[in-house]
Amino acid sequence: MDFDQLKQDIIEYSKEIGIDKIGFTTANTFSEMKNRLIRQEMLGYQSGFEEKDIEKRVDPSLIFDGPKSIIAIALAYPSRMKDAPQSKRGERRGIFCRASWGADYHHVLRDRLAKLEDYIVSRIPEARFKSMVDTGELVDRAVAERAGIGWSGKNCSIITPEFGSYVYLGEMVTNLPFEPDEPMEDQCGTCNKCVDVCPTGALIEGGQLDAQKCIAFLTQTKGFLADEYRVKLGNRLYGCDTCQTVCPENKGKDFHFHQEMEPDPEIAKPLLKPLLTISNREFKEKYGHVSGSWRGKKPIQRNAIIALAHYKDETAVEDLINVMKNDVRPVMRGTAAWALGKIGGAEAEKALLAKQSVETDDEVLAEIEKGMRMLAPDAG
Template sequence: MNEKLKQKVIDYAQQIGIDKIGFTSAEPFRELEKILHRHRELGYESGFEEKDIDKRVNPKFTLKNAKSIIAIAIAYPSKIPQPPKGVEGEYRGFVARLAWGIDYHLILQEKLNQLGIYLKQMVPDAEYVAMTDTGVLSDHAVAERAGIGWIGKNSLLITPEFGSYVYLGEMITNISFPEDHPMENQCGDCTRCLDACPTQAIVQAGQVNAKRCLSYITQRKDMLEEELMEKLGNRLYGCDTCQIVCPKNKGINFGHQEKTLPNPELAKPLLKPLLTISNKEFKETWRQTAAAWRGKKPIQRNVIIALAHFKDKTALPLLKDLLINDERPVIRQTSAWSLGKIGGKEVEEILLQAKIKEKDDKVLQEIIRSLNKLANEGILS
């Protein structure tokens, strides 16, 4: 009976636009448990994870009567159809592909809710708990065990059809479904993701130091270390480097999911307007994207770093205003660093003016560092 039910669920999933679906047991993820404990010992956690490892590896902590887990995948595009081009003085930043369309949490939750309603129609006493990466389970571990793909050396799930450009979600249920078989790992001896990672965050195959990952770093709210700011480039949210270089992603671009399609002006936004955007404007423009969940401050800090990356002198009036007048110390401190990177006689005057007014020790230290940098370059009078 459950084989027939499984096929009905698969058929319905296809009807509602789920790209891949797989089934696995609700048994604990014991191998993952060892990995997570080791990860914690090494200090590789980002801090965004569920703190209780038992909850992360045992589905029965989420649903007491759990018997199976249904894993789903939704493909998202890797290319912007008509990307806007940056020109001198009008530089653009870049948002990672997973945040191009409508917030993927909303997309997945909608599909999982539809699937749950259908399941209840088929089995009235069915119980289920649906979740995406805000849930306690590891989406990648669930999807791998459910046969949707394999976990690559960059720790992302890779599918044969869509590469790693997939959103993942799952549903724990009290229905016992026949299990699918995990796929063979097809990465072979390829190390392109390890070699290309800008911060060497991929420590070894399948192990990522989240604190070094630029995707996590773009979401931090504090002042970044200089080494990381140098590596950030014009990334505003997330990082796609390890996906771009992956041979399994070569030539892959699926735009059939309408809600995942990018708004070019949000996928590659102009930098300078983001420095003066109001809270209201930011919420109205960005609220439906996954990039908005940390608020505008991390994005604005990343914009300031990107302007330094481009050495954009047209941004000096904006950076001056932020350094002297902004209430947020992190923004002032990053502006001081950015100005020092851009350099020039005009920057010296801005920094000296700010030095007189600044009361925050960390910001003041950054202003002095930038002045010293200019002096070493022979710019100061």
């Protein structure tokens, strides 16, 4: 088999099935990434969503028998929303990050990888694969970097010359020996914009992220959000794009190649108040197809409450009182109490006082007290 010719044929076929960029690399251990991951773990910077075994994250031979190569793919997604609805008084809106605007990218990438597998098997029946997206063991950023898809930016994203960092990544470990592509040299240079503007200081330095501080991670947690991060959340419901939107390499980058990635504006930028009472079934029906729904409705609802407080939306006071009084989940009751204190007003104060006399959960009571303090005349 002429593997050089097969590689060229795969590249051509990848364009036909909607893969925007493809690269090939060896199945050698990702030694440099291993050192970074060990350091991340030692510093407590991991999110907890990752594969726990660092060796499996960097050594393809531990997850695949006889690996010879890895094929990396990238699909470009839109950075601008057409006909985006405006957030206005009484109709305040939240926002999902760009990576969650269209259909869940895990499904989109798996579809492309499956088609690529089928094509290769049609050429070499004995070919074997293990394909994965970011829920797999390997670090997709490390694979993409070594396969020449792009360079690893200071914002911890792969930045491609063609599409900026607005790309989804996937990879395929295989037993076929393809010639590896050249890795791309770092092109961030002295630019430090992403590090400088990170809302929570999660980007410790170029290429190192404290996931515990990252808003993208924090929006996916289910407990009470620390006060210091509530004021940073803004109207974000899921994810954070700040380190991408300030990147000079992303200026003017907006690609609409894939219909399934096109956002529904009412889902990508939804009204906040209806989220407070949405049922599990309604949430699944409306948002279940986007990647931002994977943790369920609880984080989204909590973030919607914080967003209403961010806007100081007085029209939401009645809705928030209802959550504080009737929601069975302490996180929702407590966050609503805090939000009422943030928004202020006589109605909010009356409701907080009434709830304080009957609430039994200590954490919720602490949030009520925070709300009451913000209502005090000298609270500023």
